[in-house]
Amino acid sequence: MLKRKMLMNWSWPLKIAREVEVTRLYPEVMMELPDAERGLHELDATKCIGCASCARVCPNSCIEMVPYRYGNPLKNKKMQYPQIDYGRCMFCGLCVDECPAECLKMGKKVTMAGWERDEIVRGPEKIAVKKFSEKEEQALEAEAKRIAAEKAAAKKAAAKEGAKKPGAAGAAGANNKAAKKKTAPAGEGAPASKASGKPSEKTAGAAAEEAKAEANPKVGGAT
Amino acid sequence: MTTASDVLSSIQSAFPGAVLESKVESDRRLWATIDSSKIVDVCKHLTEKLAFDHYSGAAGVDWIARNEMEVVQIMTSHGAHQVVAMLKSKTPREKPTIKSLANLYWNANWYEREIWEMFGINFEGHPGLYPLLLGDDLVGAWPWRKDFKGYPDLTTGKRAVERPTADGYTEYFIPPTPAEIEAGTVPIKLKYPSYREREEAEIKSDAEMIMHMGPQHAMLPGPFLLDILVEGERVHKAFLDLGYIHKGIEKIMENRSWLQGITYTDRMCYVASLTNNECYCGAVEKILGVEVPERAQYIRVILEELSRIQSHLIGTGEFLTLIAGVGYAPWNFMIIDRERIISMIESVTGARLTHTFVRFGGARNDLPEGFADKCRDALKYIESRTKEYIELFNQDPIYHMRMEDVGALSAETAKRVGISGPPLRAAGVAYDMRKEDPILAYPDLDFKVITGTKGDCADRVDVRLREILESVHIIEQCLDRIPSGPIMTETKVPKKIPAGEAYYRVEDPRGEMGMYVISDGGDKPYRVKVRGPFYATLQTLPPLLEGVYIADVVAIAGSMDGCPSEADR
Numbered sequence: 001m002l003k004r005k006m007l008m009n010w011s012w013p014l015k016i017a018r019e020v021e022v023t024r025l026y027p028e029v030m031m032e033l034p035d036a037e038r039g040l041h042e043l044d045a046t047k048c049i050g051c052a053s054c055a056r057v058c059p060n061s062c063i064e065m066v067p068y069r070y071g072n073p074l075k076n077k078k079m080q081y082p083q084i085d086y087g088r089c090m091f092c093g094l095c096v097d098e099c100p101a102e103c104l105k106m107g108k109k110v111t112m113a114g115w116e117r118d119e120i121v122r123g124p125e126k127i128a129v130k131k132f133s134e135k136e137e138q139a140l141e142a143e144a145k146r147i148a149a150e151k152a153a154a155k156k157a158a159a160k161e162g163a164k165k166p167g168a169a170g171a172a173g174a175n176n177k178a179a180k181k182k183t184a185p186a187g188e189g190a191p192a193s194k195a196s197g198k199p200s201e202k203t204a205g206a207a208a209e210e211a212k213a214e215a216n217p218k219v220g221g222a223t
Numbered sequence: 224m225t226t227a228s229d230v231l232s233s234i235q236s237a238f239p240g241a242v243l244e245s246k247v248e249s250d251r252r253l254w255a256t257i258d259s260s261k262i263v264d265v266c267k268h269l270t271e272k273l274a275f276d277h278y279s280g281a282a283g284v285d286w287i288a289r290n291e292m293e294v295v296q297i298m299t300s301h302g303a304h305q306v307v308a309m310l311k312s313k314t315p316r317e318k319p320t321i322k323s324l325a326n327l328y329w330n331a332n333w334y335e336r337e338i339w340e341m342f343g344i345n346f347e348g349h350p351g352l353y354p355l356l357l358g359d360d361l362v363g364a365w366p367w368r369k370d371f372k373g374y375p376d377l378t379t380g381k382r383a384v385e386r387p388t389a390d391g392y393t394e395y396f397i398p399p400t401p402a403e404i405e406a407g408t409v410p411i412k413l414k415y416p417s418y419r420e421r422e423e424a425e426i427k428s429d430a431e432m433i434m435h436m437g438p439q440h441a442m443l444p445g446p447f448l449l450d451i452l453v454e455g456e457r458v459h460k461a462f463l464d465l466g467y468i469h470k471g472i473e474k475i476m477e478n479r480s481w482l483q484g485i486t487y488t489d490r491m492c493y494v495a496s497l498t499n500n501e502c503y504c505g506a507v508e509k510i511l512g513v514e515v516p517e518r519a520q521y522i523r524v525i526l527e528e529l530s531r532i533q534s535h536l537i538g539t540g541e542f543l544t545l546i547a548g549v550g551y552a553p554w555n556f557m558i559i560d561r562e563r564i565i566s567m568i569e570s571v572t573g574a575r576l577t578h579t580f581v582r583f584g585g586a587r588n589d590l591p592e593g594f595a596d597k598c599r600d601a602l603k604y605i606e607s608r609t610k611e612y613i614e615l616f617n618q619d620p621i622y623h624m625r626m627e628d629v630g631a632l633s634a635e636t637a638k639r640v641g642i643s644g645p646p647l648r649a650a651g652v653a654y655d656m657r658k659e660d661p662i663l664a665y666p667d668l669d670f671k672v673i674t675g676t677k678g679d680c681a682d683r684v685d686v687r688l689r690e691i692l693e694s695v696h697i698i699e700q701c702l703d704r705i706p707s708g709p710i711m712t713e714t715k716v717p718k719k720i721p722a723g724e725a726y727y728r729v730e731d732p733r734g735e736m737g738m739y740v741i742s743d744g745g746d747k748p749y750r751v752k753v754r755g756p757f758y759a760t761l762q763t764l765p766p767l768l769e770g771v772y773i774a775d776v777v778a779i780a781g782s783m784d785g786c787p788s789e790a791d792r
Contacts, residue, residue, distance in 0.1 A: 034570035036569075036570060036571060036573035036591060059483040091574060091577075092485075092486040092579040093573065093587070097582075097587065
């Protein structure tokens, strides 16, 4: 008997769930918001360079840089895009003002009710209004890979060149030192850098740096 | 007219050797470091001989690198001249003590209490150094000193420990660190009579009793405790306690970058956030020496006046709900009218209340297209409505019976107690920062300072309503004259503001708003002191309530148009 009653109680909400909604929007038309409205953020993922200046300027530190796929790998090498915690955001708009690429904007959308707490933390996939499609993304990634490969090849070549001439890296270091000491009396270093350094200075310097980055003990010791 | 250099030479001739350092920034600003033993005499001299009759406030500064503390007294005059004298007196950091000015200026009382509880600077001869803004457990920690580690002190890795009290409650206790015990620097809990004990000591007979109004009272939008000692229907004495929403904004701003500080000025008082922005940005611009482009100046003036209109509308509307027995309550009408002003502001700034609009050297947005026409329409509407309200108030006999000669402040008293804004102007003193310390485009604009005659509640409301009309007049002039051009300075504002200090005043809807900003050349402010208008107004409330009926308490407090959030910043 009791079980039957309970089942009846349960069936009632199921029955009315299919009926028409009784809650409606009031006022029936949403207020028209001005163009300058500072509502929810809109990210142009195709432009974002991932500099994190929005995250740095935020007074409540509610912006975090997170990885996201559909951006431009040519501009944003680490593929880091802002994720905004609307639980903390106070819509001051400083992030928008700071953005050097002008890719972060604030739109007219202001409602952000959600069912779960996580819904107020909006990642780039939610705030992005412009992003690359899967196809474009693949093309861009291939392009980025090609450029990276080219660079790596150039690097290798430079490193080889540096290895061939063991004195080159050392000479580059001397050149740099001479260039830094502007007021130093003109000695042996200065004319040497002028004579020999000029054409190959850049490549030699770059080679030395890359060699350092690779932590080659030999060349590192030489510099 | 007296200028800053005249004031300086007068002090130097009267007290040879008392001025240790001095700087005349302009005709209107004098910075002087006074020998701390002579500060009272110098202030007396200024008041008696040079008409410095307005003690505007005091700021404490902790110079930890120089191992000294500084108290900066801000002295001005009620219209006799426009010099602001910033008198500094120094004291060693170990046992900071300075002579109190509370016996000379009545309103120095609260400013010195604030400095005492925040910095631990002792004021000799102060009538009652009791905590005002801080909770009991923070007194003695001196939180605004530069070496304050936070509460609880997280640098030691120890958090507060729970322990049961004798009456069954749980209290949190931070045990002293071993290093502190060894050094003997364990903060000693100061002994002083609590707020309750102090007010109960005033009960003289069995016929008297204490009535609590607040902290959660509909009297003003924000919590503060007003206790009144009543005998029957008469109020004998009133006591005021603040600090229920103390946010420590001045300290927070020391830990935020210069730009981020703007967002905190918004939140001191949300109905006057544009003037607060202006005050902070103006002070920083003064340190930077940046000139604001003319168009940006006009935009800022327009928005600040719009903000004044909406603030006065909500203030008056709220006041009417407080005295609701009058028979009509145009609160709803005022809110509807205010909505039009708010949407005008929103169309420029993008936010309804916390605007974060003013920037160092300009403004965030330009006026949108068609703003002038829309604004003119709105202003026309507001003007006609305000005239209606004034008429409504004038012809209501019950309102007049209720409000006239209630809480009246004479001009002399109002000057002495350091009140500012509409309550002061209602008493007949034409003291307005827009005239006294003209900023932006205000010197070019034609407007009057609205004054009242009697200084009672009815006058205060009347002054506010007539100020709306004057603001409408100012905005109309601005809309006619606004030039085209850039809205930001061409010189790039650096992240690090060069070392310097500035005191900048604006006319808040509630009165004189001043900010004393110090930069040490870093990317954060070294100190931001906010001299808010409502802090001064709240201080005058208890003496004003003495001898009135209980029914008038709410009317008097409400007619001040308060914002405890700003007093408790």
